[in-house]
Amino acid sequence: MIKKIITLAIILGISVTVIGLSFSGMIFEESNPEESNPEESNPEESNPEESNPEESNLQNDFLITPDVVMPTKVSRPGCDIEDICYIPSEIVVEKGNSVTWLNEDSSFHSVTSGVYGEPTGLFDSGYLDPYEYYTLSFDEIGTYDYYCTLHPWMFAQVIVE
Ligand SMILES: [Cu+2]
Numbered sequence: 001m002i003k004k005i006i007t008l009a010i011i012l013g014i015s016v017t018v019i020g021l022s023f024s025g026m027i028f029e030e031s032n033p034e035e036s037n038p039e040e041s042n043p044e045e046s047n048p049e050e051s052n053p054e055e056s057n058l059q060n061d062f063l064i065t066p067d068v069v070m071p072t073k074v075s076r077p078g079c080d081i082e083d084i085c086y087i088p089s090e091i092v093v094e095k096g097n098s099v100t101w102l103n104e105d106s107s108f109h110s111v112t113s114g115v116y117g118e119p120t121g122l123f124d125s126g127y128l129d130p131y132e133y134y135t136l137s138f139d140e141i142g143t144y145d146y147y148c149t150l151h152p153w154m155f156a157q158v159i160v161e
Contacts, residue, residue: 064133066102067091068156070148075107077153085148086156095160098137103128109148111136116152120145 069087071079079085086101093099101111108127111134114120122144125134138144138160148154 064100064102066133067093067099068101070101070103070105070109070128070154072105074105074109074148074154075151077151080153080155085151085154089156090159091157092159092161093138095141096137096139097160098135099158100133100135101125101128102133103130106130108150109154110150111146112149113144113146115145115155116147116149119149124149 068091071084071087073079074085083089091099103109108129110127111123111125112119113122113124123136123146127150128134138158141160144158144160146156146158
């Protein structure tokens with residue numbers, strides 16, 4: 001009888017360990033940064049004109065390497081002198097690829113197509129909170145000027161080849 005109980009306990013122990021291992025495996029896979037690769041194009045945001053900024057932000061809850069950052073203190077003029085309001089201020093991507101911005105500043109900023117006072121209406125992130133991401137896919141070759149609606153000195157370019 002005792003032997004049976006011990007055998008049962010061992011079997012139970014093994015099953016718990018196996019379940020535990022597969023569970024931790026699942027967690028590891030979920031937090032794998034490769035899975036949330038911004039390079040992977042999402043059909044929902046294939047067109048900059050149609051993409052919804054709210055939706056693209058929701059997809060970026062996990063670790064993502066941004067392509068462009070808005071560094072700290074760009075809410076004051078001066079970053080334009082060294083061209084570091086958006087870093088890099090000029091990014092070249094292949095047609096069909098996406099660009100992910102990250103606001104690393106403590107102020108709101110935006111990624112808005114066009115130049116200050118003359119938005120082109122192609123895309124607009126709206127106000128990005130500190131540490132908020134914004135991702136866009138570019139399907140048309142061209143040079144896309146963009147700027148921050150809050151800070152006229154903040155402007156940069158996406159070049160799609
Ligand atoms: Cu700004």
